[in-house]
Amino acid sequence: MQELSLINREKDSIQYKLQILADAAKHDVACTSSGVDRRGKKDGMGNSIAAGICHSFSTDGRCISLLKILMTNYCIYDCKYCKNRVSNDIPRAAFTPEEIAKLTMDFYRRNYIEGLFLSSGIIGNPDYTMELMYQAIFLLRHKYHFYGYIHVKGIPGADARLIERIGYLVDRMSVNLELPTAEALRELAPNKHRKTILKPMRQIQNGINENKNELVVYKHAPKFVSGGQSTQMIIGATPESDYQIVQVAESLYQKFQLKRVFYSAFVNVNEDKSLPALTSGPPLLREHRLYQADFLLRFYGFEAKELLSEKHPNFNVFLDPKADWALQHLELFPMEINRVPYEMLLRIPGIGVKSAQRIVRARRNGKLDFEHLKKIGVVLKRALYFITCDGKMMYPTKIEEDYITRNLLNIKERLPFDADGVTYKQMSLFDDMNFSSLPLLDSGKVS
Amino acid sequence: MKKDILVCEAIPEGIFSAIYYAYEKKLNPNTTFVQLEEIDNYELFAEYIRIETDYEKAMKVDRTLAKRFGQISYSYIWYAMYSRESERGNAVYRTVARGLANAYKGELVNFLQDPYVLAVSKMRQNVWCEAHSYMGFVRFKELKNHILYSEIEPKNHVLPIIAEHFADRFPKENFMIKDKGRNLYIVHEAGKDVMFHQQEGCQIHVTEEMYSEEEREIQDLFRIFHTTIAIKERRNLELQRQLLPLRFRENMIDFC
Numbered sequence: 001m002q003e004l005s006l007i008n009r010e011k012d013s014i015q016y017k018l019q020i021l022a023d024a025a026k027h028d029v030a031c032t033s034s035g036v037d038r039r040g041k042k043d044g045m046g047n048s049i050a051a052g053i054c055h056s057f058s059t060d061g062r063c064i065s066l067l068k069i070l071m072t073n074y075c076i077y078d079c080k081y082c083k084n085r086v087s088n089d090i091p092r093a094a095f096t097p098e099e100i101a102k103l104t105m106d107f108y109r110r111n112y113i114e115g116l117f118l119s120s121g122i123i124g125n126p127d128y129t130m131e132l133m134y135q136a137i138f139l140l141r142h143k144y145h146f147y148g149y150i151h152v153k154g155i156p157g158a159d160a161r162l163i164e165r166i167g168y169l170v171d172r173m174s175v176n177l178e179l180p181t182a183e184a185l186r187e188l189a190p191n192k193h194r195k196t197i198l199k200p201m202r203q204i205q206n207g208i209n210e211n212k213n214e215l216v217v218y219k220h221a222p223k224f225v226s227g228g229q230s231t232q233m234i235i236g237a238t239p240e241s242d243y244q245i246v247q248v249a250e251s252l253y254q255k256f257q258l259k260r261v262f263y264s265a266f267v268n269v270n271e272d273k274s275l276p277a278l279t280s281g282p283p284l285l286r287e288h289r290l291y292q293a294d295f296l297l298r299f300y301g302f303e304a305k306e307l308l309s310e311k312h313p314n315f316n317v318f319l320d321p322k323a324d325w326a327l328q329h330l331e332l333f334p335m336e337i338n339r340v341p342y343e344m345l346l347r348i349p350g351i352g353v354k355s356a357q358r359i360v361r362a363r364r365n366g367k368l369d370f371e372h373l374k375k376i377g378v379v380l381k382r383a384l385y386f387i388t389c390d391g392k393m394m395y396p397t398k399i400e401e402d403y404i405t406r407n408l409l410n411i412k413e414r415l416p417f418d419a420d421g422v423t424y425k426q427m428s429l430f431d432d433m434n435f436s437s438l439p440l441l442d443s444g445k446v447s
Numbered sequence: 448m449k450k451d452i453l454v455c456e457a458i459p460e461g462i463f464s465a466i467y468y469a470y471e472k473k474l475n476p477n478t479t480f481v482q483l484e485e486i487d488n489y490e491l492f493a494e495y496i497r498i499e500t501d502y503e504k505a506m507k508v509d510r511t512l513a514k515r516f517g518q519i520s521y522s523y524i525w526y527a528m529y530s531r532e533s534e535r536g537n538a539v540y541r542t543v544a545r546g547l548a549n550a551y552k553g554e555l556v557n558f559l560q561d562p563y564v565l566a567v568s569k570m571r572q573n574v575w576c577e578a579h580s581y582m583g584f585v586r587f588k589e590l591k592n593h594i595l596y597s598e599i600e601p602k603n604h605v606l607p608i609i610a611e612h613f614a615d616r617f618p619k620e621n622f623m624i625k626d627k628g629r630n631l632y633i634v635h636e637a638g639k640d641v642m643f644h645q646q647e648g649c650q651i652h653v654t655e656e657m658y659s660e661e662e663r664e665i666q667d668l669f670r671i672f673h674t675t676i677a678i679k680e681r682r683n684l685e686l687q688r689q690l691l692p693l694r695f696r697e698n699m700i701d702f703c
Contacts, residue, residue, distance in 0.1 A: 018668055022675040040615040042638070047616045054690070055583040056701045058677035061686025065583075068676060106665045107672075109595070109620065110587045111613075112701075148616075267680050282680055361557035372560050416686055 011093070014103065020093040024073035024084050025119055027269075028232070029262040033065040033114035033149045035227035036171045044145025046108060046115070048171065053114050061416065066117035066151060067107055071095055071133055075121030079178070079189040081237050083269040084121045094123065097136035105144050115149030115171075116140065126157035134162060137169045149227075154204065156196040163200050164224075167207050172227035172259070175201045177252070180245045184238035188274065198256075204229045205256050228259030235290060236266040236283040237275055241313035243304070246293050250304040253297060263290045288415060289315040296321055299353050300346045323349045323408055326386060327401050333386040334393060338367050349408070350383030370394050381411055450478050450493040455536060456500045457483040459528040462536045463505035465498045466543055476544035481536040516546055520555040523571045529604040530570035538566040578605040582612050584695045587622060588666075589659040595622035596653055598698050606633055610641045625651060666700045673701050 010016060034052030054063040072094035073084040083090065095103075100118065107113045118136065123129050133152060140146040151172040154163055167173055175197055179185045182194040204225055211224035231252060235245065249261040265282035268275055293315065296302040300322070307321050308314070316324045326333065326349050335344055337359060345356040355377045362368060362376065369389050374380055384394040385404045397403075451474050455461035465481045468474075480493075489495065513521055527539050541563035545551065551558040559565045578601075587595035595617070599606075606626050610633040613622065622635050632644040632651070696702055 015668060015671060019671050019675050022672050026676050026678055040618055042618050045617055045619060049582070049612075051579070053579070053583040056673060056699070057687045057691040058673060059684060059687055060677045060679075060681040061683040061690060062677070062681070063690070064673065064676060067672070103668070106661075107669060109617070110589070110665065110669075111583075111585050111597075112669050114583075265681075267678060284681070358557075358559060361553070362559045364553055365551050365558045366560055368560065375565055376559055416683075 014099060017093040017095055017099070018069070018103070020091055021070045021073060021095060022068065024121070025068045025070045025117070027083075027264060027267065028068060028117070028119055028153075029264045032063075032260070033151075035259055036149065038147060041145070041147055044147050045105070046146050046148030048115075048147070048149050055111065055113055065114045066149065067104055067113045067115070068117040069095070069100070069119075071100065071118060071120035071129070071136065072123050073121045074123045076124070077122055077189070077191040079192065080270060080272045080274055081188055081234060081266065081268075085270070088270065095136075097132060097139055100136040101139040101144055101146075104140060105146065108146070108148055115151070117151045119153035120155065122155065126155045127159050127162060130155045130158035130162045130166070134166050134169075137166060141169050151227075154200045156192065156200060158200070160200075160203055163203055164207060167204060167224045168222045170225060172230060173204055173225045174230040174232070175204070177231045177233045177248075177261075179238055180233050180235075180240045180248050181238070184240065188237060201229065201231070201256055201258075208257070228257075230258055230260040230262060232262035232264055234266050235263045235287055236278070241308075242286070242290065242293075242315050243308040243310070243313040245290060246297070246304040246308060249290075249294060250297055261294060263287050263294070285317065285415070286315070289321060293321045296325075301343055302347075318409055318413075319405070320349075320413065322347070323382070327405055327408075330399055330401060330404075333399060334388045335386060336388050336391065337373065338363055338390060348383055348386045350379035350381070350386070352377075382408065450480070452480045452482050452490075452493050452495050453498050453540075454482050454484050454495055455498040457485050457536075458500070459525070460502055460505040461498065461500045462528055462539055463508040464501045465536065466540055467501070467504040467508050468496070468498050469540065469544075470547075476541065476548075479540075481540040483533055483536045486533055511547075512543065517554045520546065523556045523567055526571035526574045526608075527567040529574050529607065531603045532566075532570050532573075534566065535570055538563045538570065542567045574603045574605065574608075577601055577603050578608040578612075580695065581605055581609050584691070584699060585609065585613070585624065586699050586701075588653070588700070589662045590653070590657050591659050593621065593659065595620055597622070597624045598627055598653075599624060600627045600694070600698065604629065606631055607643075610635070610643075614641045623651075670701065670703055 032052050033048070035050060036048040037050040038048040040047040052065060054065050056064040058064055070084075072092070073090070074092050074094060075084045075086055078085045078087050100116070104113070104116045108115070118133055120129050120133055123132070137150055137152060140150065150170045151174065152166055152170045154173050154175040156175060163173075177197060178189055178192060185192055185194055207224045208228065211221070214221040215223070233245070233248070245263075252258045252261055265284050265287040266276075266278070267282045268278050293307055296307065297304065302325070307325060315321055319327070326347065335348055337345075342356055342360050345351055345359055346353065351359070358376045359368065359373070359378075362372065367390055370380065373383070373389070380394065385397055385399070385407065387393070453465040453468060455465040461483075462481060469476070469479055512524060516524070524539055524542065527535055532538075542555065545558075545561060545564065546555040551561075556564060556568055559568060581599055581601060585597050585599060587597045590596055606624065606629075610624065613624070614635050617635070619637050620635070621637050623632055625632050634642045634644060636642075
């Protein structure tokens with residue numbers, strides 16, 4: 001990267017700050033730009049598209065949608081998993097509110113980004129930090145008339161009135177759960193408490209609900225966190241099972257009405273003795289399985305207890321959670337495509353939300369056969385063991401767990417990782433591993 | 448059986464003119480084909496009819512479709528006409544014929560068992576995906592006179608779709624987007640609607656010297672951000688290539 005050698009090394013240059021503070025924010029995963037549809041306004045700049053827009057992709061294959069930065073990486077806390085913990089000797093920097101606003105506008109105007117994602121280390125105290133973040137966002141909305149997407153992190157422990165004021169300016173607010181359980185939090189983040197994290201989360205939820213009532217009465221009432229709230233937790237730093245994690249996610253969706261829960265495969269940046277050593281890199285397969293299960297919870301009508309149980313607490317390494325579920329419930333199959341309700345279509349491996357919707361719409365006008373399904377986008381090589389069209393299966397096949405499992409495993413699953421084109425690196429690793437123990441963490445401390 | 452092949456200009460108005468002609472002459476939709484004039488693949492035992500593009504007739508067809516079809520089906524047909532597929536003319540014609548004959552109940556484009564409806568649906572999907580990609584991948588460069596300038600090379604004709612998007616997003620900016628392959632421009636003047644330009648002779652050449660002073664600096668800032676935000680433990684160039692194919696990158700400033 002010869003160009004980057006141009007970087008200004010002076011400590012108060014914007015280049016230096018951006019490098020420090022983007023680096024410090026890179027592990028944050030909750031950075032989609034979706035969920036809000038807003039037309040532009042004549043007096044300013046920006047709109048928002050509900051589907052979200054990716055503006056670029058970094059070399060790790062993750063989407064760049066928002067300018068994801070910390071306001072500062074100075075921090076009074078000492079969370080063991082975090083690079084910005086107070087006991088680490090690292091370069092520190094802080095943006096001023098004006099710098100954040102100007103940088104966002106410069107990038108947005110050239111269509112580099114969809115908006116701003118602003119988080120921060122705790123500088124001074126939570127209230128002071130939140131106040132500075134509020135100033136940056138206030139400048140963007142009122143001085144620069146920016147109507148693009150803004151996602152801000154709620155700082156646990158900040159004054160409720162501050163959270164409320166910010167809520168009226170942003171599209172999404174999220175409070176990080178950090179770790180799946182209160183015990184894990186106590187262990188690794190001694191300055192944070194489950195209660196102080198859940199409190200602003202509840203406040204935002206209540207704020208959103210009250211705001212909905214206001215909007216019924218006054219159409220032009222200002223909107224409060226209209227894109228909903230999300231959270232994220234680190235996976236693999238602490239010994240929870242997948243079952244525990246999925247249950248936590250489920251209750252966040254049900255009790256806190258979150259829009260999204262994000263999972264972040266643990267990357268060991270600190271080499272702290274209380275953290276597991278990851279000899280085979282971050283647990284990406286586990287993260288992937290959790291996202292798959294998360295989609296099953298949100299869009300496919302599954303419940304956590306259907307996917308996993310105390311006895312079967314972790315996801316199958318080789319099969320995605322839906323195929324795994326189907327194989328445990330073969331008594332329900334094969335299903336008749338032309339008859340079963342939408343909810344059941346969703347449970348058939350090889351059929352996603354889009355193809356299930358297409359099937360329901362298309363079958364109103366006549367029977368569907370396998371050729372139609374193929375064109376509609378059903379993955380027949382996966383679905384064929386589980387469906388009939390007009391009473392017939394695609395070809396004679398046994399409805400038998402071993403047989404179907406073997407066939408499903410022959411179809412290579414497309415996984416979104418594996419470095420630089422070397423596919424199925426993980427699989428070769430498993431050759432000499434104990435198949436039944438899922439965690440990819442190679443650490444004794446975890447178990 | 449007699450086969451009629453209507454040869455029309457490869458633009459939406461051309462296709463609509465052909466459809467108008469087919470209805471005016473009461474041609475049988477099962478033996479009539481619409482073919483774009485850019486294809487010179489003639490067959491025996493067919494009658495070729497050259498259709499002159501008539502904007503008024505095209506407008507009439509457009510109004511009829513807007514009135515008779517649901518909003519979704521109507522927009523699908525428009526998207527399909529922006530497709531690069533050479534079969535788009537015929538697929539649109541056959542789909543329209545099905546719709547106007549009330550062959551199916553419910554939203555026309557849901558009837559995916561019909562091969563032409565399916566084709567329209569796939570074209571629409573392809574055009575929409577590319578347009579959506581360009582909403583993210585367009586890069587504006589600021590010129591000395593503060594005009595934002597961008598070049599793209601889309602496979603489908605996505606310019607009208609993204610023009611609307613950017614006009615809504617940047618109402619107070621003067622900007623231009625050039626489709627290099629089709630030699631088409633859109634020009635947006637602050638506070639006004641988007642204008643389309645197609646000028647064969649007039650070439651716009653934007654060179655490095657025309658960029659504003661700040662432009663280079665802000666591009667550098669974005670490259671710093673782009674490089675820094677990646678997690679090296681998760682490096683995955685294959686995935687990056689899948690999601691941001693190389694064909695887009697030539698017109699982007701993200702990579703040094």
